[in-house]
Amino acid sequence: MSLAAVSKHVGVLDDANLLVQTREGRLLWRRLNPEALEPARATIAELRVFWNKQLDGLERFLVETDPSLRRKRRKRR
Amino acid sequence: MNANMMEIKRLLPADVRRVFAAWSNAEALSRWFICAPEWTATTSVDFRVGGAYRIEMRSGGRTIGKASGQYLEIDPPRRLVFSWTSEGGVGVRDSVVTVELKAIGAQTELTLTHNIAPHTPEGRAHAAGWHACFASLERLLSSEP
Numbered sequence: 001m002s003l004a005a006v007s008k009h010v011g012v013l014d015d016a017n018l019l020v021q022t023r024e025g026r027l028l029w030r031r032l033n034p035e036a037l038e039p040a041r042a043t044i045a046e047l048r049v050f051w052n053k054q055l056d057g058l059e060r061f062l063v064e065t066d067p068s069l070r071r072k073r074r075k076r077r
Numbered sequence: 078m079n080a081n082m083m084e085i086k087r088l089l090p091a092d093v094r095r096v097f098a099a100w101s102n103a104e105a106l107s108r109w110f111i112c113a114p115e116w117t118a119t120t121s122v123d124f125r126v127g128g129a130y131r132i133e134m135r136s137g138g139r140t141i142g143k144a145s146g147q148y149l150e151i152d153p154p155r156r157l158v159f160s161w162t163s164e165g166g167v168g169v170r171d172s173v174v175t176v177e178l179k180a181i182g183a184q185t186e187l188t189l190t191h192n193i194a195p196h197t198p199e200g201r202a203h204a205a206g207w208h209a210c211f212a213s214l215e216r217l218l219s220s221e222p
Contacts, residue, residue: 040081040193046167047083047191053112055087055187058099061109062091 083191093178096185097154100176106132112166116141126151130159134166142166146174154178161191169193 010030013019017036022029063069089096099105103122110118110132122130131145146160157176163169171194179186 043167043169043193044081044083047169048085050112050167051083051085051189051191054110055085055089055189057109057111057114058096058187059087059089060114061099061105062089062095065095065105066091 081193085189087187087189088181089185089187091185092183093154093180093185096178096187097157100157101151101153110134112141124148124151140165149173 010019013032014030018033019030020033022031091099099109101122101124103120103124106122107118107120110120111134113136116134116136118135119133120130122128124130126148128148129145130148132143133140134142134144142163142165144161144163146162148157148159150156150158155178159174161169161172161174173192173194175188175190175192177188177190179188
């Protein structure tokens with residue numbers, strides 16, 4: 001991995017506030033700040049709950065509007 | 078691996094054509110696109126690539142959530158891709174939802190993926206978190222004196 005590539009990757013992490021920087025003389029230390037991932041993780045978790053509920057609705061709809069089930073119901077009457 | 082993406086798979090009791098129609102038809106969509114049976118939804122759907130949709134979910138006369146976007150890919154009855162911006166509930170901007178349908182006998186396997194847009198703060202953090210260099214960076218940092 002080239003130094004330029006490392007620098008680019010570090011830049012991506014930096015932009016996302018995933019790094020904490022501390023300076024020691026001419027050395028710049030970067031430490032991971034995993035808490036910055038939390039908002040994204042929370043959004044993904046909320047989306048999963050949301051879509052699961054929507055797909056429950058789709059499943060109910062498909063059962064209610066099933067033409068073959070409707071025929072069976074009529075025959076039973 | 079891509080973790081700014083959420084994926085759900087469901088086996089639905091209908092053939093692929095009926096499942097696809099449930100997404101493409103505004104009247105059908107308004108009947109099922111609700112989080113709970115007592116909710117109602119109003120929908121407008123311009124079902125063509127580039128066409129817009131808008132969904133408003135209500136409960137007891139109160140608006141719970143709104144979602145809107147454009148259709149990006151339409152390949153009936155297998156694949157549907159649309160942009161997604163929502164407010165209320167889970168608010169996300171300019172994300173992308175992909176719905177893929179696969180016939181399994183008389184049933185349909187639905188795979189829904191929801192990508193958070195990489196340029197939003199949520200998406201940026203997430204995309205970066207899974208950035209391919211993570212392992213290399215860790216190695217690099219740990220090898221430094």
